Amino acid sequence: MIGYIYLSLITLIMNYNSTFKKSKWITFLRQYGPIPRNDNMYDEAIQRALKKNKIQPICFETPYLQELIDNFQSDFPKSVILTGTAGDGKTFCCREIWEKLGGSKEEWETNQEIYKLPLLQKTLIIIKDLSAIQDEEKTQLLPQIAEGIINPYHTDKVYLIAANDGQLIEAWNVAENTPQIEKARQLIETLLVEEKRENPEFNLLLYNLSRLNNEEIFSRILDAVLNHPGWEECSQCPYQTPTDSQQRCPIWENKTRLDGKNDQQLMRQRIIDLLELSRHKGTHLPIRQLLLLISNIILGHPDVKDKLLNCNQIPKITTQKTGYLASPYSNLFGENLSSRKRNKTDVFVALRYFGIGTESSNYIDNILIFGEDDPDLKQDYENLVLTDTFYGAHQQFRIAQKSYLESNDSQDSKEEFLNILHTQRQRLFFTIPQHRVAELKLWELTAFQYAGDYLEQVCRPLKQNQTIPKYLIFKIVKGINRIFTGLLINNQDQLVLATSGSYSQAKISRVFEEYISVIKKRGESVTVELNTDHNTPDFIISLSSHPEVDPIKLRLNLTRYEYLNRVAEGALPSNFSQECYEDMLAFKTRLLGQLNIRRQKEEEADETEASEMIIRLLELNADGIANERTLEIQL
Known part of the structure; x- marks a missing residue:
């Protein structure tokens, strides 16, 4: 039955x-x-x-697409190069432009490499993938493209070219090295390196889709x-x-x-x-x-x-x-x-890379493991686990949790629960309510504990033309000072430059060189500003108002920000990243170079002959504040 x-x-x-x-x-x-x-x-x-x-089709607004269409519909269109990595949407843009300008879907589906389309006064040549063109054909095509870029009034053709960034320059090496070819190649290299879209002297627009x-x-x-x-x-x-x-x-x-x-x-x-x-x-x-x-x-x-x-x-x-x-x-x-x-x-x-699922905090793991039976954790367990019966408190989780708590000796059962614990941490990162982010220390579920501060208090305010809080700059400076000196100093309103006497990259540097004021004073300042070319923060140190003493900039990416904050909190530099440590020492060398230029300008203004040499050594007081002790040596 x-x-x-x-x-x-x-x-x-x-x-x-x-x-x-x-x-x-x-x-x-x-x-x-x-x-x-x-x-x-x-x-x-x-x-x-x-x-x-x-x-x-899945349709969404692609940046630059309308700009490109408007360009080709204008009275005097410019040639366009679309570059970027594979998958950036170059072929999609070419097809959309083709169809918007009157090209037929049927012809596009013939999968040619080169398409032609009449415009108001010129003929548009679309090259769907420059690297797919055979070398023999390139030797004939590239001089025509160069002509359209260098002497647009001498040709009735305008070009739309798609090419991966790694192959764009290499393609030009196939053509005979004429003055026009060399000029076009140099123009494209310059636009790529300087991350610019155009040079007004030439009839070319270069869009790097990898910058989206x-x-x-x-x-x-x-x-x-x-x-x-x-x-x-x-x-x-x-x-x-x-x-x-x-x-x-x-x-x-x-x-x-x-x-x-x-x-x-x-x-x-x-x-x-x-x-x-x-x-x-x-x-x-x-x-x-x-x-x-x-x-x-x-x-x-x-x-x-x-x-x-x-x-x-x-x-x-x-x-x-x-x-x-x-x-x-x-x-x-x-x-x-x-x-x-x-x-x-x-x-x-x-x-x-963020380690979500692997990283955790004791409190989060205690909720997931003991929350059902612990009165102090029960409320959070109900709110964060039990309310989600599909991916949170599903049947397999409850069974594995019970088996784990009952000390089941089976290695497979322990492994199963640890795997489920991994997925639960991942779920919690995306479901912990915003108003509890600080309380539950959300970013401790990642490898970057300061990532939230980096986003909310540095990157996004700068993007909205706001200044970032001074205490954040003070903390970064404190971290830099500890790396520059190799000492657990607490100075944060001044950048401390020190060496070992002759070697700027020594691990311990006690020979004092100079203080740089964080607050703007006599041309000195320390700021964090938005790099508009890359849309990322820059840590900027100005040593002087003299036009020949340039400010020194350091790209303040997520890894460096995390590293400097951890050092400021007491971690030794080698505990986090040797690469970051070496970055900071290279940054210190650049600063010392600009400091020498500043001193030269000051000496030029002061013509008196020095009769003594002054050596200043760093000393730490009971509060960890670095002070200088001066030694005078008569010459």
């Missing part, structure tokens, strides 16, 4: 699955995920998938994905709103959490924080990687084909109650993938 019921149940499920309507949109969204593909044909593969599934902000592009793409009409296919799905929350479709659950209607878009904001921090760390993530990230957040699951869910797998996932493995908070770091795949995917390498 039991066997008959079981067989009937299986038959019922199979019959249901055979009539279960699958979403073409979900099938298409998988194409953006971390699945095997030929990246050279990425755009073409996406276009084929759109056409096959009759899906509307990770976080701004991510927001646009995310809105386009979440608001796509394809989601309407899910409206009739029985797994969208089942009576048992454990039977809910994890795809829809993840989409809902990214929507952020229930948490004021808290998860989205934390992702944006990490992407912005990655940019300040010097990591650029192209559009292709951001699309991959969003697809993986929504569809990731470690136990399915390609590690990405589709509608066919949902009945099995819900029956086996493994929906919790599709946690978007873990998918965000590529946890659904093999370690080999994760380590080859730029966006996961960038996000895993």
Whole structure:
């Protein structure tokens, strides 16, 4: 009888699955995920998938696109070079411009490398990928491009060229080295190195798409994905709103959490924080990687084909109650993938750098482990764990937690709970309410404890033309002073320059050279300002108002900010990063060089001959404040 019921149940499920309507949109969204593909044909593969599934494309406003269209529609258009890393959207821009200016989709789908289109007074030549052009053809094409850049009045052609940044200059080496070729090559090199878009003397605009902000592009793409009409296919799905929350479709659950209607878009904001921090760390993530990230957040699951869910797998996932493995908070770091795949995917390498899941605090771990039984932790346990039955207090978590607390000797059970603990820390980073960030020390869940201060009190105020609090500058100066001297000094309103007498990079430097006032005084000052070229903070030290004594700048990226704050709090320099330590010593050498220039200018103004040599040594008082002791040596 039991066997008959079981067989009937299986038959019922199979019959249901055979009539279960699958979403073409979900099938298409998988194409953006971390699945095997030929990246050279990425755009073409996406276009084929759109056409096959009759899906509307994911449309979002691309920076510069309208500028480029306006340029080519003007009376005297300039040639344009689009450069950047693979996946920055160069082919997408070329196709959009082609279609906006009247080119047909059918012709574009012939997959040529060069397209021609008539404009008002000139002919537009679109080169979809300069590196794909054969050398023989380049030798004929490049002189024509150079002519369009150097002497635009002598040609009726204007160009739109896409080329990866590493191959752009190399391509010009193929052509015969004529004066025009050399001038065009030199112009492009200068624009790339100086990160400029144009030189008014030439008829060229160079757009480096690698300079786009990770976080701004991510927001646009995310809105386009979440608001796509394809989601309407899910409206009739029985797994969208089942009576048992454990039977809910994890795809829809993840989409809902990214929507952020229930948490004021808290998860989205934390992702944006990490992407912005990655940019300040010097990591650029192209559009292709951001699309991959969003697809993986929504569809990731470690136990399915390609590690990405589709509608066919949902009945099995819900029956086996493994929906919790599709946690978007873990998918965000590529946890659904093999370690080999994760380590080859730029966006996961960038996000895993923060150590979320590995790093923690005692209080957070105590909540997760002992919260149910500890009266002091119970309220936080209910608010942060029990309220989330899908990815928080799911059945497997409760079983593993109980087994761990009962001291089950099985190594497998301990390992299982530690893995679940890892994913719970990741979840908490994206779900701890904003008003409890300081109380629960959110950023201790990352490798960068000062990252929140860096974002909220340095980067974002500077971007809004606000000054940053002086106490933050004082703390940075305190850290720098400890590195420059090798002593645990507490001076913070003055920068202390010292050497070992002859060697500026000695670990201990007691020979005092000079104080530099943090507060502006006689041309001296220490400030943090926005570098508008890179949209990142610069730590700037001015030693003199003399025009020949230049200020010294240090890029204040996330790693350096974290390092200096940790040193200011008492950590020894070698405890964090040898590379950061060497950066600071190189910065000190530059400062000492400018100090020597300042002294030379002062000596030129004072013509009296020195009759003595003064040596000043550093001494620390009981409060850790450095003072100088002067020794005079008669000459």
